[in-house]
Amino acid sequence: MVVALLLTAFNLDAAFPGLAWRALVRHAGMGELPAVIALYSALPRIAVALLCGTGLALSGTLFQQILRNPLAEPSTLSVSSGAYLAVVASAILWPGLLLAGKFAVAIAGAGTAMALFLAASWRQALSPVAVSLAGMTLNLVFGSLASILVTFHRDGFVSLSFWGSGSLRQNDWSVTGWLALGMLPALLALAPSARALTLFNLKDEAASSLGADIRRLGLIGLGLATWLAAVIVAGIGMIGFVGLAAPWLARRLGAAGLANRLWLSALFGAALLLLADQTLIALGPFARALPAGAFTACLGAPLLFWLLRKPLPMAMPPAGTPASMATGGHRARTTLLMIGIGLIIALSATVTADAGGWRLPDMREFATAFPWRWPRIVGAGAGGAALALAGAILQRMTGNAMASPEALGISSGTLIGAALALFALPAGFAAGPMLGGIAGAAAAFGLIVSIGRRCGLSSNRMLLVGIGFGSILSAVSGLLALLPDPRLQSLQTWMLGSTSLVSPDAALLTLAGTCAGLAAALLTARWLDILPLGGAASLSLGIAMSARLCLLLLTCALSAIASLTIGPLSFVGLMAPHMARAMGMRHARAHLKLSALLGCGIMILADAAGRLLVFPYEIPAGLLASLAGGPYLIWAFRHR
Amino acid sequence: MSQAAPAGLRNIARRQFLSGAAAAMALRPHPAKAAGPRLVSLSWAVSETLYAMGVAPVAAAETALYDSVVRQPETPASTVDIGLQGAPNLEYLAQLSPDIVIIQSWQDNLRPALERCADVETVDIYTGAGDAFAHARDAARKLGTIAAMPARADGLVLQCDARLEMLRRRLRPGANTACLLVQMIDETNLTVFTAGSLFDGALTRLGLQNAWPGPPSLLWGGAVVGLEQLAEHPDATLILIDSPGLAPDETLTGSPLWQALPPVRAGRSHRLASLWGFGGLPTALRFAEALTNAIA
Numbered sequence A: 001m002v003v004a005l006l007l008t009a010f011n012l013d014a015a016f017p018g019l020a021w022r023a024l025v026r027h028a029g030m031g032e033l034p035a036v037i038a039l040y041s042a043l044p045r046i047a048v049a050l051l052c053g054t055g056l057a058l059s060g061t062l063f064q065q066i067l068r069n070p071l072a073e074p075s076t077l078s079v080s081s082g083a084y085l086a087v088v089a090s091a092i093l094w095p096g097l098l099l100a101g102k103f104a105v106a107i108a109g110a111g112t113a114m115a116l117f118l119a120a121s122w123r124q125a126l127s128p129v130a131v132s133l134a135g136m137t138l139n140l141v142f143g144s145l146a147s148i149l150v151t152f153h154r155d156g157f158v159s160l161s162f163w164g165s166g167s168l169r170q171n172d173w174s175v176t177g178w179l180a181l182g183m184l185p186a187l188l189a190l191a192p193s194a195r196a197l198t199l200f201n202l203k204d205e206a207a208s209s210l211g212a213d214i215r216r217l218g219l220i221g222l223g224l225a226t227w228l229a230a231v232i233v234a235g236i237g238m239i240g241f242v243g244l245a246a247p248w249l250a251r252r253l254g255a256a257g258l259a260n261r262l263w264l265s266a267l268f269g270a271a272l273l274l275l276a277d278q279t280l281i282a283l284g285p286f287a288r289a290l291p292a293g294a295f296t297a298c299l300g301a302p303l304l305f306w307l308l309r310k311p312l313p314m315a316m317p318p319a320g321t322p323a324s325m326a327t328g329g330h331r332a333r334t335t336l337l338m339i340g341i342g343l344i345i346a347l348s349a350t351v352t353a354d355a356g357g358w359r360l361p362d363m364r365e366f367a368t369a370f371p372w373r374w375p376r377i378v379g380a381g382a383g384g385a386a387l388a389l390a391g392a393i394l395q396r397m398t399g400n401a402m403a404s405p406e407a408l409g410i411s412s413g414t415l416i417g418a419a420l421a422l423f424a425l426p427a428g429f430a431a432g433p434m435l436g437g438i439a440g441a442a443a444a445f446g447l448i449v450s451i452g453r454r455c456g457l458s459s460n461r462m463l464l465v466g467i468g469f470g471s472i473l474s475a476v477s478g479l480l481a482l483l484p485d486p487r488l489q490s491l492q493t494w495m496l497g498s499t500s501l502v503s504p505d506a507a508l509l510t511l512a513g514t515c516a517g518l519a520a521a522l523l524t525a526r527w528l529d530i531l532p533l534g535g536a537a538s539l540s541l542g543i544a545m546s547a548r549l550c551l552l553l554l555t556c557a558l559s560a561i562a563s564l565t566i567g568p569l570s571f572v573g574l575m576a577p578h579m580a581r582a583m584g585m586r587h588a589r590a591h592l593k594l595s596a597l598l599g600c601g602i603m604i605l606a607d608a609a610g611r612l613l614v615f616p617y618e619i620p621a622g623l624l625a626s627l628a629g630g631p632y633l634i635w636a637f638r639h640r
Numbered sequence B: 001m002s003q004a005a006p007a008g009l010r011n012i013a014r015r016q017f018l019s020g021a022a023a024a025m026a027l028r029p030h031p032a033k034a035a036g037p038r039l040v041s042l043s044w045a046v047s048e049t050l051y052a053m054g055v056a057p058v059a060a061a062e063t064a065l066y067d068s069v070v071r072q073p074e075t076p077a078s079t080v081d082i083g084l085q086g087a088p089n090l091e092y093l094a095q096l097s098p099d100i101v102i103i104q105s106w107q108d109n110l111r112p113a114l115e116r117c118a119d120v121e122t123v124d125i126y127t128g129a130g131d132a133f134a135h136a137r138d139a140a141r142k143l144g145t146i147a148a149m150p151a152r153a154d155g156l157v158l159q160c161d162a163r164l165e166m167l168r169r170r171l172r173p174g175a176n177t178a179c180l181l182v183q184m185i186d187e188t189n190l191t192v193f194t195a196g197s198l199f200d201g202a203l204t205r206l207g208l209q210n211a212w213p214g215p216p217s218l219l220w221g222g223a224v225v226g227l228e229q230l231a232e233h234p235d236a237t238l239i240l241i242d243s244p245g246l247a248p249d250e251t252l253t254g255s256p257l258w259q260a261l262p263p264v265r266a267g268r269s270h271r272l273a274s275l276w277g278f279g280g281l282p283t284a285l286r287f288a289e290a291l292t293n294a295i296a
Helices: A002-015 A022-028 A033-067 A079-093 A097-122 A128-153 A174-201 A202-207 A214-238 A242-252 A259-280 A290-307 A330-349 A363-398 A410-424 A432-455 A459-481 A487-496 A504-523 A524-533 A535-540 A543-566 A573-582 A588-612 A621-640 B004-027 B044-052 B063-069 B089-097 B105-113 B132-145 B150-175 B198-205 B249-253 B256-260 B281-295
Strands: A352-354 A357-358 B037-042 B102-103 B119-123 B176-184 B191-195 B223-224 B237-240 B270-271
Touching: A002 A033, A002 A259, A022 A033, A033 A174, A033 A214, A033 A242, A033 B256, A079 A097, A079 A128, A079 A214, A097 A128, A097 A174, A097 A214, A097 A621, A128 A330, A128 A621, A174 A259, A214 A357, A242 A290, A259 A290, A330 A363, A330 A588, A352 A363, A357 B105, A363 A504, A363 A524, A363 A543, A363 A588, A363 A621, A363 B089, A410 A432, A410 A459, A410 A487, A410 A543, A410 B281, A432 A543, A459 B281, A487 B270, A504 A524, A504 A543, A504 A588, A524 A543, A524 A588, A543 A573, A543 A621, A573 A621, A588 A621, B037 B044, B044 B063, B044 B102, B044 B281, B089 B105, B102 B105, B102 B132, B105 B119, B119 B132, B132 B150, B132 B198, B132 B281, B150 B198, B150 B281, B176 B198, B198 B281, B237 B281, B249 B256, B270 B281
Parallel strands: B037 B102, B102 B119, B176 B237, B237 B270
Antiparallel strands: A352 A357, B176 B191, B191 B223
């Protein structure tokens, strides 16, 4: 806090030397320019930083207290992205929306997000891993929806993606006023309930025996935290990290009791955001153009990884293996599924859209379209199968039906590597992004192994690494979006998982990689049958750490192949293996095969739908798959 | 002093006459397209230049949004929509069997795919360096060659040059004015058009200067700034260009900070109707007309 205030004072002194601060309002009233700038730009900016920092920290502390999860904060719980989506949608639907309307829309969006989030993770007793995965899932769904809106309403110039990225710049006190007004009711309600919320330090059963209606109390607390987060998104946009870091700092300093932690983390939150914003101001004109939100997101990921080193306070309930599932009959199901996928491929290869609607093409049209159609079908299908295989291996290895390459962060790591290679390497070097992608996947893999060495490679905690990578990816792409570089076009194509540019070579390469991966996976099927039995059993059966490493390596390779074709977003790696298991595939071989088939089918369907739905425009297949995957996963979370 | 009023009136009458004449010239319909190569334009700046030459490509990207953001010249009725500028519908493109697909250099990632069905020509307007106006002029000539109608391209360029010269003469009394050209991103963030932007090029050719000294940080020659940074240039004339796609918003111009800016207080601030800053030669000319009408 002291550092933040000193830096602020330094910046103010540098910007307004010799300004009569005491008579500021009078001088500004007389129209002296430095006084006006100080009064209406510099000071409200500081006030907004302090208010938002406080709000985010309080919101984070409340979420962490009630969910008993040190990783909970508005942006990991999808509350912020829900509010953001609502504001983006309203900006497009009602362009003239005023500040008051924006606040109402944001609160409605955040409330809906929180309700969905609770619906998804309630059955899991709101355990840390379930909460984080549900948050990540919803974040991806809201994020994809927002990207679709922005992509199709981009006017090519005034960038909607800049808007809402958390710039703290102010021209008057109106946003400050709205923030203060919006936060006030939550703060007033918080004061009397803080004491009651300390009950969440106890175990549920113990608290219930004290006679407290703990669930209702929890809901009130979550509501307050959601409200605070929504107000901040409406005021200035998405700001990550602060809600995570401030409560963490307060805990590290040993603040005892909820009330103390709330005070201390509010103080830290205000200081952190002020420090981040004033640092950008001090760094000069280019840094000054960066939104504070993009900057804090970069800082957030390392802290998340740091937090993951320590065991989470509450264990994950044992992952359910539906015991009542039939074991037989998978041959028939596989055959049926193959017929279904054959149909999908046949339809996808033929059905054509034009201005009049969908129809079957004549021979000439088909001959023209086919050279374009087959690479994307092969690329989408092979990519989907590769992700599904990676997901199936991970789910078997960790014994957690919610594991996936997306959750491990390998997909995001691949894209980060490819993006950096695109910018760091000379322009003509075509293989650069592919190599960078592999390097990125390897780096993600290294981090996963180093975290895994501490807590066991199969620990649920590893699944949360992906959240960290996801936030790095969004920060990197957010920062790159501010650069004047045309290569961003190809980065965007990747990020959204567009299959329309897949070349014949790339399609065949993806197919070859996936086939090799499938063969390797089937060879390891015996390990995968034993691993879910648990550490002791598998150790006695002679499955060493090296086997797990092999499997993890295979997973990384498969994810890297797939992510470069169908993007980092799609839920196929989570959805397909889950569906395969729900269809009764208990043995590893059958599970792997069926997952790959399902993944292939889902992606081809997504590709065809994206091509046909809004002709002549195309919705990227990866985006569409993640959009469809979200609801399935929420349903799956509820019925595990 | 007594002559001031009639002079002012005359000025207004002349202004109206001139802008009417300009509109008549710019929008004079060319005869329907002669037999040329079948063209596809994948960017708005190229589309707008082709349309202004009276060339109707078989397809162009995002025509509906073009007609609401760039607005004129309108998309010809025979031109179909081929999808997003960054992600055109390739199959549909192949069905149209074009001879030449025209992209800008920022769309180079599409080139390998496009080359599978047609010749691809790259037109550079926004490269992140140099004079975008000069590029737009060269682009018009290059497009004339591509469309096999060099005479029309020459006509467009000459007409544009002549028009700019007329506008420059009208501005002579106020020459050497330094302008800040800004466009709103949201209530508090602005884009300022720097050196390397299309508008900067048009400004210079009108005999005016760009008051913003900094380099661009965006591809089209712009940088993101706040009002407090505009205050560093108190002697400039402030030009706010309404943002295409954003409703005109009084939150910015009503804020005490905007009102306190020296150009605003001195009555040296003007507002231009929405212009798309990423356009070609016709947009540059429209900007020059609007600017001259505002400050002359």
